[in-house]
Amino acid sequence: MADRQSKRVACVIPPFYRLIESKNNRISPAMHYVAEILHRRGHAVTLINGDNAPDDHDYTERYSMTMNSWLMQERCTRGHESFDMVINELERFQPDYVFIGVGDVLMPTVELGSTQSCAYLAKEIKKRWGDKVTCIGYGHLLKHAKLKDMADLDTIIVGEGEDLAVSVVEENARGMLPVKWAHQLNDLPILTDSYLAQKNKPEDWDYIMSMRGCPKRCTFCYQPSLRGCNVSFMSPERFVSEIRYRIEHMHVFGFYFSDMIFLPGLGKRTSEMxxxxxxxxxxxxEFHWWAEARVDICVRQNILDKMKQSGCVHLKFGVEMANQRMLQVVNKGIRLTEVEEAFRMAAEAGIKRTAYILLGCPGFNDQDYIEMLPFFKALKADNYVININVPYVGTQLYEQVKEQLFDFGIYKDGEESYMHTSLVMQKFWGISDDTRDSFFALQGEKDDAKVRNYKRKIVEKAAFIENDVLSFHE
Incomplete structure (x- = not known):
């Protein structure tokens, strides 16, 4: 670096999955790109994954919506060994700058709780190093973060951070930096791994992306409030070159295409991809992949056959609601006949299918939800993911129902529900326990040993919402 001074930069993915007793050692792409760019510019970089767990660590599957939500809140207040691990890595590295990612530009819904995790880490970093370390919060979700969650951050990047991260480190940019979007994804570097702080055995799959943003406008999704109509694409040639690099240099053959929608249209790009x-x-x-997909694209057998031929093993469909009027209310833009056709055709092509289910919609009641159950059963999906609809701040749905939310006592103190399966929202939408349990039963029986292990970890702790006592019985 002839014309600039090399800095020591730590890029941190704060713990989220470990805080709710799950495990995910893979590196999400957003912070990885920041680390790669700064590394290529000659800075000393380490990338620390707060969710990293030893290969032999016993983590159970996530079990209960109450337990998950309570654990997240509890551990972002009192601390957790995953936070200690991050601090220990920072002690060894002694950085000048620490970037803390909040959520991910590709998978924000599942990581809303990382705002709290970021706040806890920033507080601990400032407690130990004070002004010796510049602490940067990075992520879309900080646009709606509470002031108390940003109190210990010197700089905040509320958009995509590749260019702004360079400005922070090399030009001393400070404060709330403006939203900026990467429109030319082909210019992003191919991701490498020499600077990873944790070196586990190779994973059997990894994240990769070919686009950012989403062209759709579902009312429950907060992407439009963060990214507007900005959708950025990577060319098929550039995308496949990165897959090839990871196969040949990292020996990874499985990939989750973490675009919000893979192949959002039927044009030339899809054919070439x-x-x-x-x-x-x-x-x-050995190469194989899976992705999020829309049913209205996957009602063409030739497309599904080519997906299968190209290595697709699983498609995850956002069905959300088995009621056409509900789908219109949330602006989903699909028809139930398309859902049935896509699931049937994908099965015929030999591709596994996940059905995402979303319970809760303005103007509907418990009877409407339970009447959707036969439709979902008839799909015979290989996997069901059930969520309770949360009107996140910034969404069209939030604007529709915010007065009712305030009357119900939600958001009134500036607090929000970070978990997508919040029991508060179940009550808000009038979803009975029987209806909720009927939908969760679609997922099949849980492993009894794992359930007992999970409950044992939080025995006699107050539940997140109702202050119940969770008792453990062998």
Missing amino acids: LRLLIELKEEYP
């Missing part, structure tokens, strides 16, 4: 993926599959037979 599938052609190149088919060629890659022929070269590397």
